[in-house]
Amino acid sequence: MVNKLGIKPHEIFLGLTILVIGGYLSFATADFMTFGNIYDLVNNYAMLTILACGLFIVLISGGIDISFPAMTIISQYVMVTLIQGTTGNFAIAFALSGGIGLLLGLVNAVLVNRLKVPSIIITISTLNIFYGLLLYLTKGIWLYSYPEWFEQGISLFQFTAADGYDYGLNLPIITLVVVVALTGFIMNRTSIGRMIYAMGGNKEAASRMGFGILKLQLFVYGYMGLMSGVAGVVQSATVLTVAPDSLLGYELTVLAAVVLGGTSIVGGRGTLLGTLLGVILLAVLQNGLNLLGISSYWHTVVTGLVIVVSISMTAWSQRKGQGA
Template identity: 40%
Template sequence: MRKLLVSHTTEMVLILVIAAMSLALSFLTDRFFTLGNAFDLLNISAVNIIFAVGLLVVLIAGGIDISFAVAASVVQYATALALAQIGGGDWISGLLIASVFGIALGLINAFLIHRFNIISIVATISTFNVYFGLLMFFTKGVSIYNLPDWLTTRVIVYEREMADGSWAEITLPVVVMLICVVATWLFVTRTTTGRQLYAFGDNPEGARRFGINVGAMQYIAFGWLGLMAGIAGLMQAHYAQEVVPNALYGRELDVLAAVVLGGARLGGGKGSVMGCVLGVLLVSITQNGLNLMGVSPFAFKMIVGAIILVAITLSSGRLDGLFGPRKQALSDTDSKGGAA
C-alpha cells in the first residue's frame, strides 16, 4: 500500500487539493456544490481532457506540441466541408474524417521534427502559425452554422431534474472523453509501444542504442495527439453546434498547464493518464470557482501562466541544474579558503 501511494504521489496530492478547493468553494458560493454545476464541469472539461491525453503521449516521448488546438480548429472546418460534399454523413463518417485530418496534421509535425531535426516546440510554434494563418485566410473568419442535424442535435446520455426545475445533464462529449482516456491509458501502460515511448522520452540516446526506432516514436506520439485533436474538434463542434475558426485558439496553454500540473515532465519519460485528467479537472474547477465568485478572467490567465512557469522550472531535474553547480562551487571555495 505504501509503495502504491509513493508511486502515485502526484495523483494523491491533486485529489486532496481538488477536495480542499471544492470544499472551500462550496462555502464561498452556493452554486458550486450542486449536481448541475458538477455535470457542467464534466461537459465543459471533456474537450480539454481529450486534448490532454493526446498531449500527454507527446510529453512522455520527450516532445512538446502547442499547435494541437489550432489543428483541431482546422479539422473542424475541413470536416464540416467534407461532410457537406458527401451529403451530410453520420457519426461514423464524421469521426473517421476528423480522425484522418487530425492524424495528418500531427504527422506533419512529426515529419518536420524528425526529418529536419527541429526542436519540437520550434516546429509546433511554426505549424501553429501556419495552420491558423491558413485557416483564417481561407475562411476569412466566417463561421459555419449549417451543420448536419446529427452533429448539432444534443445527445444527452444521462439527465436528472433538480429541485429548482432545471436539469443536470451528461452529454455525448463526456462519453467520448472517457473512451479516449481509457484508450490512452491502455496504449501507454499495456502495450510495448507505450513502454518504448516512456523509455525514449526518459533517455533518447539509450533507447536508440537499445534498438528503439526514434522516427517511429515521434510519428506515433504526434499522430496520437493528432487523432485526439481531431476527435476533440468534432466534439467541440457538437457541443457548440457551430464551427468557429478561432473558438479553440489559446486553449493549448490551458491544456499544457493542466498536463504538467498532473505530473507530466517536460523533459519526457514521466506522466500518467490519471494525473493528466486530475490536472485538467483542477484547472477547470479553479476557473469555474473564479467565475462563480465574479473574479476577473485575467486572474485565471495569471494562474495558468504561473503553473507553466513553475513546471518548466521544476521539470527535468532543473533544480539540480540551477543549484547543484553553485553548491559545488561554493563548497570548493570554502575548501580552498579553509586550506589557505
C-alpha cells in the same frame, strides 16, 4: 517515491488541493456542488481533457506539440463543411475530423524526425502555417450550419433532474471516457507505451536498443493529431459554431494542465492520473473564480500561481527521491 497504491506524492498533493478548494467553494457558493454545475464542468472541460491526453503522450516521448489548436480547428472546419446537407452520423464526423487531424500530426512527426530541430520550434512553425492557411482559405468566415442529426446530438440514459433540466450521457462525456480509457491502455498496458517512456527518458539509448524512433514519433504526433480531430467534433457538438480563430492561445491552457499534473517537460516521467488531476484542478479553480464573481483578469494570475507551486512541489519531491 510511490505508496502501495502506486500513487505519487505529487498526485496526492493535487488530490488534497482539489478537495480543499472544492470544500471551500461548497461553503462559499451555493452552486458549486450542484449536479448541474458538475455536469456542466465535465462537458465544458471535455475538449481540454481530450487534448491533454494527446499532449501527455507527446511530452512523455520527450517532445512537445504546440500546433494542436490549429489542427483542431482545421479538422473541425473541414468536417463541418463536408457534412453539411448530409444524412450521416457521428461516426462519419469522427472519421473525417480525426483523419484530417491524424494527417496533420504525421506532418509534424516527419518534420521533427527529418529536420532534427527541437519539436517546440517545428510545432510553433506549423501552428502558424496551419492557422495562416486556414484563415487565408476560409477568409475567417464562421460556420453555423449543421445537419439536423448533428444538432440533435447523442444522449443516453437521459433523465430530468429536480432542477427541471435534462441530463444524460452525451457525446462529450462518452468521447471523454473512451479517450481516457484508450490513452491509459496504450501507456500502461502496451509495449508501445513502454517504448514511448523509454524514448522520453533517453532517446539515444532507446535507439541503440533497436526502437524505431521514426515509428514512435509517427505514433506520438499522429495520436496528438487524432485527438485534435476528436476534440474538434466535441467542440462542434458543444457550441454548434466554428470560429477559425477561437482556439488561439489555447495551447498554453492545455500545456499548463498536463505540466500541473506532474508530467516532465523533458520527457520520460508522468502519469495519466496526474494529467487528469491537473485538468480537474484547473477546472475547479476557473469555475470557482467565476462563481465567486472574481474578475476574469485574475483567473490567469491564480492559475499561474498554482502551477508554480505545483511544479515546485514536483521538483522538490524528485530531488528528495534522488537524494534518498
